[in-house]
Amino acid sequence: MSDFDDFEQGSTTRVPAPVTGLRLPSVDLVVVEGKDRGKRVTVQASLSRIGTAGNCDLVLTDPTVSRMHCELRVRAGTMTVKDHGSTNGTYVGGARIRDADVPAGTVLRVGATSIRVDVGDAPSFVEVSPRTSFGELVGASLPMRQLYAVLERVAPMDTTLLVTGETGTGKDVVARSVHAMSRRNAGSYVPIDCGAIPEALFESELFGHMRGAFSGATSDRRGVFEEADGGTLFLDEIGEMPLALQAKLLRAIETRTVRRVGGNTAKRVDVRIVAATNRDLARRVNEGTFREDLYYRLAVVEVSLPSLRERPEDVPLLAQHFYDKLSPGAGPLPQDFLRLLASRSFPGNVRELRNFIERSVSLGFVSPHGPPSAPPPSVERPHAELDDLVPLHLPLKDARQAWTERFEEVYLRAMLKKTGGNVTRAAELAGVSRRFLQRLAARLGIRASDEGA
Numbered sequence: 001m002s003d004f005d006d007f008e009q010g011s012t013t014r015v016p017a018p019v020t021g022l023r024l025p026s027v028d029l030v031v032v033e034g035k036d037r038g039k040r041v042t043v044q045a046s047l048s049r050i051g052t053a054g055n056c057d058l059v060l061t062d063p064t065v066s067r068m069h070c071e072l073r074v075r076a077g078t079m080t081v082k083d084h085g086s087t088n089g090t091y092v093g094g095a096r097i098r099d100a101d102v103p104a105g106t107v108l109r110v111g112a113t114s115i116r117v118d119v120g121d122a123p124s125f126v127e128v129s130p131r132t133s134f135g136e137l138v139g140a141s142l143p144m145r146q147l148y149a150v151l152e153r154v155a156p157m158d159t160t161l162l163v164t165g166e167t168g169t170g171k172d173v174v175a176r177s178v179h180a181m182s183r184r185n186a187g188s189y190v191p192i193d194c195g196a197i198p199e200a201l202f203e204s205e206l207f208g209h210m211r212g213a214f215s216g217a218t219s220d221r222r223g224v225f226e227e228a229d230g231g232t233l234f235l236d237e238i239g240e241m242p243l244a245l246q247a248k249l250l251r252a253i254e255t256r257t258v259r260r261v262g263g264n265t266a267k268r269v270d271v272r273i274v275a276a277t278n279r280d281l282a283r284r285v286n287e288g289t290f291r292e293d294l295y296y297r298l299a300v301v302e303v304s305l306p307s308l309r310e311r312p313e314d315v316p317l318l319a320q321h322f323y324d325k326l327s328p329g330a331g332p333l334p335q336d337f338l339r340l341l342a343s344r345s346f347p348g349n350v351r352e353l354r355n356f357i358e359r360s361v362s363l364g365f366v367s368p369h370g371p372p373s374a375p376p377p378s379v380e381r382p383h384a385e386l387d388d389l390v391p392l393h394l395p396l397k398d399a400r401q402a403w404t405e406r407f408e409e410v411y412l413r414a415m416l417k418k419t420g421g422n423v424t425r426a427a428e429l430a431g432v433s434r435r436f437l438q439r440l441a442a443r444l445g446i447r448a449s450d451e452g453a
């Protein structure tokens with residue numbers, strides 16, 4: 001049991017309960033060696049940042065420490081240290097770490113500085129919402145209810161929000177839900193995928209252009225800032241934005257004005273910005289590929305979405321939610337299907353879970369009529385049209401993942417069939433390691449012995 005366990009709120013279990021708060025330990029960061037020796041800060045928040053940048057919680061002057069060197073995150077019962085790609089690394093007990101759980105009392109070495117991390121005696125109180133959903137977001141786990149408590153507070157305001165989290169954890173859903181729950185919901189919600197725009201078109205996409213501004217600009221056109229006037233602009237994959245454009249974006253956010261490419265007047269826009277990334281933006285700041293000032297401008301409030309691994313108790317709830325949407329009135333999911341879900345991992349998070357449910361329903365593996373059949377059978381449809389195979393009813397990212405999974409499944413089954421279920425030979429044929437193939441089979445719910453038969 002770690003020292004942090006003492007601070008987990010007394011009677012709350014991981015099962016959703018109508019609690020309204022969670023006591024988290026404050027963290028004392030004490031510099032025990034290096035240029036800033038003797039410096040000490042108490043952080044009463046679940047996230048503490050260490051680095052030489054002025055906005056860090058522990059600001060160091062040691063030149064061997066990076067701007068945003070590393071962070072400490074306290075969640076119920078655990079403390080995690082994550083290095084943001086610092087130049088000189090973060091070490092615990094002589095070992096370089098990237099992302100690791102550490103106990104209280106740990107001494108972290110960052111550059112030429114050593115910091116002891118203690119549990120403070122001024123616990124902070126983190127709000128937990130009693131909700132089990134927020135807008136389109138579904139989930140009743142503690143981390144989700146902590147998130148709802150923050151969203152409830154910030155959604156009605158115009159606060160700029162940075163949403164981080166692994167792929168498929170629901171960052172788009174957060175942005176949409178925040179817009180829907182804001183007083184701007186009569187205005188437009190305009191999403192833009194910064195990772196999908198060619199660099200040459202970026203400025204015109206954001207700010208618009210005037211006719212004749214460049215070849216191909218045959219008429220005046222509004223950019224997304226103007227389209228979102230009075231509403232919300234969702235800048236997805238913000239980590240992919242080219243450096244040169246970041247300065248222009250920053251100016252637009254600070255001045256709340258935009259100037260179309262080829263135009264000479266600035267127009268005022270009233271836009272709320274929500275940005276999202278699955279990248280470690282602090283790492284990008286250290287690498288010099290993301291502007292630090294833009295980072296702080298966007299992260300006025302930063303919310304981090306938990307992966308599905310961190311909230312397995314949400315899997316049945318989400319599964320039922322997707323099932324209800326696919327088969328209205330079909331009733332509860334069968335217990336053995338729920339057991340199958342519990343035994344499976346979803347590295348693609350909620351997106352992968354949703355696709356899995358959809359595939360299972362379309363293949364008849366779960367159905368309101370009668371008991372489930374064997375694990376999802378492979379349906380060979382060699383003559384199907386491409387349009388039939390591509391799940392056109394899904395958003396692009398969901399469809400792409402569903403397609404990839406379907407491809408992996410067909411491919412893997414074929415390899416196993418060819419080799420009579422021999423995993424080693426199938427891996428050789430596929431040019432991957434045996435372990436990789438086994439992991440893939442487990443993830444897709446394929447049993448090698450069934451395929452070879």
Ligand SMILES: Nc1ncnc2c1ncn2[C@@H]1O[C@H](COP(=O)(O)OP(=O)(O)OP(=O)(O)O)[C@@H](O)[C@H]1O
Pocket residue numbers: 136137138139165166167168169170171172173174277278318350351354397398
């Ligand atoms: N908490 C949730 N409740 C209901 N549906 C969810 C939730 N989280 C994600 N989804 C669904 O999962 C899919 C992926 O979600 P979303 O596109 O928001 O993920 P993302 O974090 O933005 O992923 P990426 O980083 O790849 O853009 C969508 O179909 C979305 O509706």
